[in-house]
Amino acid sequence: MTLEANEVEQHLHRIIDALRAKDLDALRRVYAADVVSFDVEPPLQHVGVDAKLKNWAKVFTFFETVDYELRDLTVTTSGDLAVGHGFGRISGTLRDGTATNGMWVRATFALRRRDDGWVIVHDQASVPFDMATGKGVADLEP
Numbered sequence: 001m002t003l004e005a006n007e008v009e010q011h012l013h014r015i016i017d018a019l020r021a022k023d024l025d026a027l028r029r030v031y032a033a034d035v036v037s038f039d040v041e042p043p044l045q046h047v048g049v050d051a052k053l054k055n056w057a058k059v060f061t062f063f064e065t066v067d068y069e070l071r072d073l074t075v076t077t078s079g080d081l082a083v084g085h086g087f088g089r090i091s092g093t094l095r096d097g098t099a100t101n102g103m104w105v106r107a108t109f110a111l112r113r114r115d116d117g118w119v120i121v122h123d124q125a126s127v128p129f130d131m132a133t134g135k136g137v138a139d140l141e142p
Contacts, residue, residue: 007117008084008111012030012084016070022066024053027052034047035052035120037055037124038122039124040126059090063090066090067090069089070086070087070088070107081110082113087104087105087142089103089104104140109122
């Protein structure tokens, strides 16, 4: 793994630490101010870091404790741009005390290197769907 790819991977793992701590300020530092996010929840896109953080804040309202796993991450860099992809899963304990393993999503990240380090400029989380029914398939595992 190149030095740049290692830096990007470490940056992406900051998401895990921030989610576990429910730290929106730490999450803010992971993303570019103008990040565009294609998340699993409507609308089709969330534009800007405040919109992205609103989604994470919603996660915190459902979970008492949060965990996040990023599996099979592959990172490619070229100059000041990087792309990463893998599988992500939010799990933890819901507010009512129910433990949940969550569901796996496909995760893609585009990052840009600035003077102060890497930031996510685009991310996408997606769930495969069944062509016949048009419904998401949320029980797949990597």
